[in-house]
Amino acid sequence: MKAGQKAGYPRFKGGDRFDTVEWPKDGDGCRWNSQPEHPTATYVRLQGIGHVRVVQHRPVQGTVKTISVKREGRRWYVVLSCDDVPERPLPATGRQVGVDLGVARFATTSDGEIVGNPRADFHHKTARALIASCDVIAVEKLNVAGMTRSAAGTVDAPGVNVAAKSGLNRSILDAGWARFVNILTGKAEEAGRRIVFVNPARTSIDCHRCGTRCTRPRQDTVICPACGPIDADTNGARNIATRAGLGSGQAAA
């Protein structure tokens, strides 16, 4: 635009290899369900393509805000994001936890629940279970922009987990955690639950009981000079709970 050229929109990524195109506003180049005279069929109208019939996997709630068309293999998907989605609050449970997202185990809660390694449909299942059973869930704030969590640290809080977490493909891990936290946050909004993001600095390495800096001779254990060995992920989860103001995080105990 600065060069005086016409800015085309929307643009396809990567020539013939594009897999996603997004329209930022319903009604601008695309229109969801644009044939109300056919109430039994759902259509999306795409500029330059026309009306395309879609199979709706679940009813649309709220007001359609953006529309993406996405290719996965030979199938095409329409992905909607919506505003003003009505809440469907779940009953209170009294449980409040800190959740540590880890390497050997996917997640450890401050009250002792352990979620193992990722399987298929894993993020949604884990998020659903936490949302169903907890009123408040605390997690570390992920540095999604840099795709590095506490391992790399920040200017204020230099990384302390570098040694423990080096040698792994961090970007893949962090992308997985970020995706999980996105799913968790979305489900929490819908269910009226609260997600608290805490500063991730030193959650793994400071003793959750006394605050002393621990050593971490192995991935799964930290050793506090005063309190002795502690499961590393549980220690992290309890620090996360404490930082979120959830007490010791051991609500159920």
Ligand SMILES: [Zn+2]
């Ligand atoms: Zn200690």
